[in-house]
Amino acid sequence: MSTEFDRATEAAEYIKSQYPAGFTTPKVAIICGTGLGGISTVLLPEGKVEIPYGQIPGFKQSTVQGHAGKLIVGYIGDNKVPVICMVGRLHSYEGYDIKDTVFPVRVFTVLGVPNLIATNAAGGLNKSFQVGDVMILDDHINMPGFAGLHPLKGPNDERFGTRFLPLSDGYDIELRAKVFQASDALGITRNIHEGTYVFVSGPTFESRAECRFLIAAGADAVGMSTVPEVIVAQHGGLKTLALSLITNVAVVEKPASGKDFGKAGTKSLDEGIASHQEVLEVGALASKDVEKIIEYVVNTL
Numbered sequence: 001m002s003t004e005f006d007r008a009t010e011a012a013e014y015i016k017s018q019y020p021a022g023f024t025t026p027k028v029a030i031i032c033g034t035g036l037g038g039i040s041t042v043l044l045p046e047g048k049v050e051i052p053y054g055q056i057p058g059f060k061q062s063t064v065q066g067h068a069g070k071l072i073v074g075y076i077g078d079n080k081v082p083v084i085c086m087v088g089r090l091h092s093y094e095g096y097d098i099k100d101t102v103f104p105v106r107v108f109t110v111l112g113v114p115n116l117i118a119t120n121a122a123g124g125l126n127k128s129f130q131v132g133d134v135m136i137l138d139d140h141i142n143m144p145g146f147a148g149l150h151p152l153k154g155p156n157d158e159r160f161g162t163r164f165l166p167l168s169d170g171y172d173i174e175l176r177a178k179v180f181q182a183s184d185a186l187g188i189t190r191n192i193h194e195g196t197y198v199f200v201s202g203p204t205f206e207s208r209a210e211c212r213f214l215i216a217a218g219a220d221a222v223g224m225s226t227v228p229e230v231i232v233a234q235h236g237g238l239k240t241l242a243l244s245l246i247t248n249v250a251v252v253e254k255p256a257s258g259k260d261f262g263k264a265g266t267k268s269l270d271e272g273i274a275s276h277q278e279v280l281e282v283g284a285l286a287s288k289d290v291e292k293i294i295e296y297v298v299n300t301l
């Protein structure tokens with residue numbers, strides 16, 4: 001039976017066979033989050049090759065609106081830094097095995113990519129966060145992991161990494177510093193925070209009580225991705241940077257009481273609720289700044 005390492009090696013060989021002439025090992029793999037596919041437009045037109053997931057052995061297709069499902073290899077910035085970009089990620093809420101959702105990161109590990117930049121759309125839990133803000137992850141809470149849904153569960157292959165992986169410094173401080181430098185150099189006025197991202201499995205957005213629970217647990221933003229990929233990147237020794245675009249803010253107050261129903265001044269039941277449409281719209285507006293930041297950071301790698 002083939003191992004995950006064998007399958008990742010087969011996929012890596014196929015991807016290498018598609019590299020444009022003269023292309024070397026990518027310095028960074030970039031995962032474009034929901035509504036953030038525009039990051040791939042930062043790649044220079046020369047030497048750019050698209051590889052649909054369907055052509056890559058072992059890759060599954062993404063089904064979410066706003067996730068096209070292809071790898072793009074090419075170059076970013078004046079320094080022509082070689083990159084590999086994932087447009088369309090897989091989420092466990094689509095029904096995939098968590099191992100399938102992280103398979104692309106296994107492939108990046110086998111390819112020898114030294115850095116990962118993951119992006120996502122997230123809900124703001126921290127009271128000071130506003131829609132359109134950016135949060136640099138400096139820590140995470142892996143909620144499904146507490147219940148045994150963990151990307152490293154099962155036999156450990158030492159060719160990827162160690163059995164008991166420490167995660168106390170999962171988010172590289174030099175890469176985080178570069179985001180602040182980029183934002184200053186580019187004159188970006190959007191708020192840039194650092195904080196804790198809590199991974200939930202979705203696909204429902206959180207209830208009000210769940211939001212209060214996650215805030216009490218120490219989370220600043222909530223989303224349905226990134227943490228499994230970061231864990232697997234850490235396992236394979238990649239340095240990681242992860243950015244959340246805050247596309248909505250959590251509703252935490254108790255719902256209106258049934259006793260007051262119909263009385264003047266009671267809040268509409270759907271006021272402030274999260275919607276996928278809102279996530280896509282904010283992504284479209286704010287993604288330009290995230291693209292510029294990533295271009296700047298990658299150019300310094």
Ligand code: HPA
Binds near residue numbers: 122206247
């Ligand atoms: N919750 C979970 N995932 C999300 C959210 C949210 O509020 N917004 C964007 N992705």
